[in-house]
Structures are given as structure tokens and as C-alpha cells.
Amino acid sequence: MRQLGLVAGAAAVALIAAGAITYAVAEDGGSSTTPAADSADAGFARDMAVHHQQAVEMSYIVRDRTRDEEVRRLAYDIAQTQANQRGMLLGWLDLWGLPKVSSDPPMTWMGMGAMASGEDGSLMPGMATNTELKRLGTLNGRKAEVFFLQLMTDHHKGGVHMAEGCVAKCTVGVEKRLAQGMVEAQESEIQLMADLLKARHAAPRP
Template sequence: MRLAGAVAGAAAAVLVAAGAITYAVAGDDGAGRTPSAGSADAGFARDMAVHHQQAVEMSYIVRDRTEDEEVRRLAYDIAQTQANQRGMLLGWLDLWGLPKVSADPPMAWMGMGGTASGEDGALMPGMATDTELEKLRGLDGKRAEVFYLQLMTDHHKGGVHMAEGCAARCTVGVEKRLAQGMVEAQESEIALMADMLEERGARPRP
């Protein structure tokens, strides 16, 4: 119950914040300027939407590979929270009249263009490779739980890095606040997943 309550509380806080931000005006940076296609605001929205989509995918995979209620609850919370946030990010791009796909490499808005190789499908920090996703699909029970928790820990660490970048570089207030909320929620979930791994005799990957 300790873990379940903490996960539910963290997810609820993010969803409440997300709901408030949904109704906020994200049309400009507060000075009447709409973000440009090459801005940190647009880059973060595009890249984090892709990053979030993989987290949703992994969470639905593990939900069908285990009967463990704690893992299934965590996976559901992550899937729902990140699908909601992804919709907001894509909605802001529409509001700004900006494309959802860019010719710039992923993470260029953080000065990391070209450092994310995209090898085997891993386009950005923390993203699982296509091979790892296929492995997750082939596991079940405790093995699926452990591998999911390890993959999602890496995924969250990459997401925190990106969200910290937006909190420092983005100019649209509601987007900066969403990014900071992501940092706090995902760091909390990283700690929870470390506990869950320990309970299963495992640890996060180095």
C-alpha cells in the first residue's frame, strides 16, 4: 500500500497540474511572441511527445505481461499521465502553427543535435531500442516486471534531462511549469521503481 499510495499521489498531482495547464493560454511567451519552429519550446514539445509515446507503449506491453497489481497500477498511471501530457504538447504545436516533425535532429534545441544516433530506434536519451522493446514483449511475470522497471527508469532519467532543459530554456510559462512538474514527478517515480526493483531482487541498470 505504501508504494501504491505514493504512485497514485504523484500521478494525481501531475494530472491536476496538467488539467490546470490545459485551460491556460499557451499562445505566446508572455511578451506577445509565438515560439518559432527552432525554439526550445517547439523542440521540447516535439521531442517529448515522441519520448512520451514510447513510455505509453512500454506501459501497455507490461500491463499484458504480468498479473502483479503494483506494476500494472504503475504502468497504468505512467501511460495515462504521459498520454495526457503528449496531447497537450501536440496541441500547443497546433496552437503555435508549427509542424510536429522537424528536419532538425532530435535534441538540437538542447545543443545536442547529432548526439542522439537513433541506433535501433533509440532517438533520444533514455529511449529503449527496438530490440529491447521486442525483448519486453517476449517476457512475462517477474522477468517482464524487472525489465520494464529497468527500461522505464532509464526512460525517466532521459525524460528528466529533457524536462530540465526546457525548464531552463523554454520561454512559454505554462510549458516551463509543465516541464518542472515532469522533473518532480519522474524523479519520484524513479525512486519508487528502485524500491520495486529491490523487492524483486534486482537493481536499475548501470
């Protein structure tokens, strides 16, 4: 419970700081340094917004499928944090005057465009397929908790990989700092989810 509380606290801090970060990008990415449409900064903002949207969706699905307070609290924290970050990413694209969608495959900015998209609606590494999302919506109780934790662990691993790519390739300082914060927060949640799975006599998917 203490570990879950720490994660919740971190999420709250992220939400409080979000406004300052959103405005700070205007200084970091002013008119003379606005990223190009095909830059890592723009690509990360577009792709992570899509990635985050699915995490929000999965979190709200499981909140309706279980009464377990630990899992419901984790799902709420993930939904709130990632919905807020998604708004920031899309807001930055607006500030930069760049499109929110691209004709390039996802993760082209990481050099992975040809291999990023999977099958059945899985657009980027770690994302659940349409079939998996549908299955999550049919489960209840412990089965829903375990499947959600497994899906979200995979999702976070994919998100960490993308965020690390931005840390390495993005040029807008505030976006690089947000990406580094995502790495740290999601790695912490991956460990928490491993503990929650273990308590349910389950494990992350291989």
C-alpha cells in the same frame, strides 16, 4: 504500497490540472510571444511527445505480461499521465501554428542533435531500442517486471534530462512549469522503481 499510492495520487492531480494548463498556454504564448519553430519550446514539445509515446507503449506491454498489481498500477499511472501530457504538448504546437515534426535531429534545441540519436530505433537518450521493446513483449511475470522497470528507469532519466533542459531554455511559462513537474514526478518514480527492483532482487542497469 503507500509510496505507490502517492505516485498514483500525483498522477491524478496532474490529469485534473491538464485542462487548465492547456488553456493557460494560450495566455502565456499569445500572438506576440509565439515561439519559433526552432525554439526550445517547440523542440521540447515535439521531442517529449515522441519520448512519452514510447513510455505509454512500454507501460501497456508490461500490463499484459504480469499480474503483479504494484507494477500494473505503476504502468497504468505512467501511461495515463504521459499520454495526457503528450496530448498537451501536441496541442500547444497546434495553438502556436507550428509543425509537429522537424527535419532537425532530435534534441537540437538542447545542442545535442548530433549525439541524441542512438541505434536500433532509440531516438533520444533513455529510449528503448526496437530490440528491447520486442524482448519486453516476449517476457512474462517477474522477468517482464524487472526488464520493464529497468527500461523505464532509463527512460525516466532521459526524460528528466530533457525536462531540465526545457526548464532552463524554454520561454513559455506554463511549459516551463509542466517541465518542472515532469522532473519532480519522474524522479519520484525512479526512486519507486528502484524499490520495486530491490524487492525483486534486481537493480537498475548501470
